[in-house]
Amino acid sequence: MIELEKFPRVRLAALPTPLEELKNLEKELGGPRLFIKRDDNTGLAFGGNKARKLEFIMGDAVSKGADIVITTGSAQSNHCRMTTAAARRLGMDAALLLSEKSPPPVKANLLLDTLMAAELRFHYADVFTEMNELMAGWAKEFAGKGRKPYVIPVGGSNPTGSLGYINAVSEIARQSEDSGVVFDHIVVAVSSAGTQAGLVAGVKLLDLKTKVVGISVNRDTEFSNRLLKELTDLTLQKVSSGARIKPDELIVYDDYIGKCYADITPECIRAIKLLARTEGIFLDPVYTGKAMAGLIDLVGKGRFKKGENVLFIHTGGSPAIFTDENIFS
Numbered sequence: 001m002i003e004l005e006k007f008p009r010v011r012l013a014a015l016p017t018p019l020e021e022l023k024n025l026e027k028e029l030g031g032p033r034l035f036i037k038r039d040d041n042t043g044l045a046f047g048g049n050k051a052r053k054l055e056f057i058m059g060d061a062v063s064k065g066a067d068i069v070i071t072t073g074s075a076q077s078n079h080c081r082m083t084t085a086a087a088r089r090l091g092m093d094a095a096l097l098l099s100e101k102s103p104p105p106v107k108a109n110l111l112l113d114t115l116m117a118a119e120l121r122f123h124y125a126d127v128f129t130e131m132n133e134l135m136a137g138w139a140k141e142f143a144g145k146g147r148k149p150y151v152i153p154v155g156g157s158n159p160t161g162s163l164g165y166i167n168a169v170s171e172i173a174r175q176s177e178d179s180g181v182v183f184d185h186i187v188v189a190v191s192s193a194g195t196q197a198g199l200v201a202g203v204k205l206l207d208l209k210t211k212v213v214g215i216s217v218n219r220d221t222e223f224s225n226r227l228l229k230e231l232t233d234l235t236l237q238k239v240s241s242g243a244r245i246k247p248d249e250l251i252v253y254d255d256y257i258g259k260c261y262a263d264i265t266p267e268c269i270r271a272i273k274l275l276a277r278t279e280g281i282f283l284d285p286v287y288t289g290k291a292m293a294g295l296i297d298l299v300g301k302g303r304f305k306k307g308e309n310v311l312f313i314h315t316g317g318s319p320a321i322f323t324d325e326n327i328f329s
């Protein structure tokens with residue numbers, strides 16, 4: 001058991017999410033047994049991995065008396081969309097600092113942010129560094145007006161958010177026990193690394209044999225490993241564990257990014273179409289399409305073998321399908 005009761009939490013996600021076998025995809029690929037964890041079905045404004053992180057982040061915000069949350073991402077950030085929804089559900093306001101050179105078309109996630117009446121500012125800057133300073137400045141502005149702001153880092157990736165994925169590992173372990181299927185690998189899309197950090201910490205705390213394999217959508221392996229190590233160790237400290245991540249537990253592939261973040265590779269499009277055609281499941285073009293392209297390639301290369309069980313985490317992102325329908329033609 002992992003004790004998370006001492007951390008403030010608000011219920012925002014529909015849990016447990018389903019865990020299903022992808023029998024048709026297995027036939028197509030002819031390798032290991034393949035399963036999918038439907039974290040695209042968490043609910044909260046179309047669902048996704050951020051719902052689990054936000055249960056603990058917003059729990060902390062509520063316990064500190066916040067009445068407005070400030071966060072950052074790109075215009076098509078799933079995290080910004082879901083944070084705004086969480087804030088609205090809890091009767092709070094949301095302010096989004098979006099990293100864009102000029103205000104982009106109001107479509108998909110940005111359309112949803114607008115419908116939820118998030119306060120928007122556009123500024124082109126690095127979301128890991130400069131944006132933190134700008135968010136702190138914006139928080140001061142709100143505080144000056146008598147508001148109680150609460151700042152959330154990009155992707156909701158901090159040790160508080162990662163608690164949500166420790167919780168997901170408990171859920172997966174129960175589903176694994178019920179079905180008798182033991183997972184050799186968990187495959188997940190990685191950007192700001194909070195999801196993978198929570199998964200790695202959870203696997204460690206439950207002493208599972210499962211390897212957590214990250215597929216990066218933007219940063220190279222060296223950068224991603226550094227983020228993952230830092231965040232996993234801080235998350236383990238947060239739950240008062242003396243364990244620390246070992247070098248062989250840092251597994252992040254950077255071979256499926258293409259040119260940059262949100263560069264939609266032909267392999268990503270093929271993976272999206274394959275899942276839609278074989279399973280009626282929709283991946284997104286920025287995260288899960290690339291992660292699935294990675295999984296397919298690693299099956300082809302024998303990295304995931306016949307006789308093994310591989311669990312893919314569907315981290316959501318489906319509204320992004322509607323940013324530009326032409327990418328699929």
Ligand SMILES: *Cc1c(COP(=O)(O)O)cnc(C)c1O
Pocket residue numbers: 048049050078079155157189190191192193194195196284287288315316317318
């Ligand atoms: C944010 C996001 C991820 C990446 O999660 P991190 O914790 O930032 O690594 C993956 N998939 C989707 C759909 C996301 O929105």
